[in-house]
Amino acid sequence: MSRVAVFRREHFNAAHRLFNPAWDDKKNDEVFGKCNNPNYHGHNYELEIKITGEPDPETGYVIDLKKLSDIVTENVLDKFDHKNLNLDTTYFVKLNPTAENIAVVIYEILRKKIDPALDLKVRLYETGRNFVEYPA
Amino acid sequence: MVYLTRIEHFNAAHKLYNEGWSREQNEAVFGKCANENWHGHNYELYVTIKGIPDSETGFLFDVKKLSGIINGLVIEKLDHKNLNMDVDFMKGKMCSTENLAIAIWEQLSSSLPEGVQLHCIKLYETPRIYVEYFGE
Numbered sequence: 604m605s606r607v608a609v610f611r612r613e614h615f616n617a618a619h620r621l622f623n624p625a626w627d628d629k630k631n632d633e634v635f636g637k638c639n640n641p642n643y644h645g646h647n648y649e650l651e652i653k654i655t656g657e658p659d660p661e662t663g664y665v666i667d668l669k670k671l672s673d674i675v676t677e678n679v680l681d682k683f684d685h686k687n688l689n690l691d692t693t694y695f696v697k698l699n700p701t702a703e704n705i706a707v708v709i710y711e712i713l714r715k716k717i718d719p720a721l722d723l724k725v726r727l728y729e730t731g732r733n734f735v736e737y738p739a
Numbered sequence: 740m741v742y743l744t745r746i747e748h749f750n751a752a753h754k755l756y757n758e759g760w761s762r763e764q765n766e767a768v769f770g771k772c773a774n775e776n777w778h779g780h781n782y783e784l785y786v787t788i789k790g791i792p793d794s795e796t797g798f799l800f801d802v803k804k805l806s807g808i809i810n811g812l813v814i815e816k817l818d819h820k821n822l823n824m825d826v827d828f829m830k831g832k833m834c835s836t837e838n839l840a841i842a843i844w845e846q847l848s849s850s851l852p853e854g855v856q857l858h859c860i861k862l863y864e865t866p867r868i869y870v871e872y873f874g875e
Contacts, residue, residue, distance in 0.1 A: 614865075616778050616779060616780055616865065617778050617779055618752035618776070618777040618778050618779040618821075619779070637818065637819035638819060640819050640820060640821070640825070642752065642820070642821035642824045642825050643752040643777050643779065643821055644750050644751050644752050644779055644818075644819040644820060644821065645750060645751055645752040645753070645777065645778055645779005645780055646750050646779055646780065646781050647779075647780050647781040647865050647866070684771065684778075685771035685772060685774050685778040686774060686776070686778060687752075687774070687776035687777050687778065690776040691774070691776050730748075730750065730781050731781070
């Protein structure tokens, strides 16, 4: 059988702030610039989930994309959409909510919910021109 | 008459919350947009001006200068900010996309040279939600 990649695109809108509490204000400003604004800023995040595997001989599906959408909605979007990533989620209490770290967190959340026989890759767009992918 | 549009963008946090209402009423009207700790968007701003091209330059208005005006009066005040807390021209206003478009119009309309009129402020809050304001 041939391996096929299927994709589901989702989105969420969230506030965040990049700063390292171990650094003083000056160093945070130098490293994170305007992303360090104390009152937060925000983005429309676009999320692409890539699942790779062999189509099931009985259904023809790699994965039922409606079920994948439900998994992403319940485990990621319901926690992140219209939230403050620093304040309203449990994942970024000690972790800076950069696009890199958000993608890794989303991967770890979803990996537990998806058949281990299927490969998973997460691509996250923070803006139209800045995006990250995990695993690399 | 020629219409010329300059596109800019900014990323900001906000919430929709009427301080004169109870939390329950805010959540009933604004739903997840009322989240206490903010959420955010990648805003796309389309500024359209109109006028007659200059006979010597062929320009309606130098777009580099237009961009400089938009950046100085609008983008620098909004980008990577909290619209409710950090922006002088949104103080005391509900931070809906509608009100933000009107406020941007008011920032820009009196700063254009003679012969150049502001025609439209078009503001995308998400790729699927936008408002237009024509100063009417």
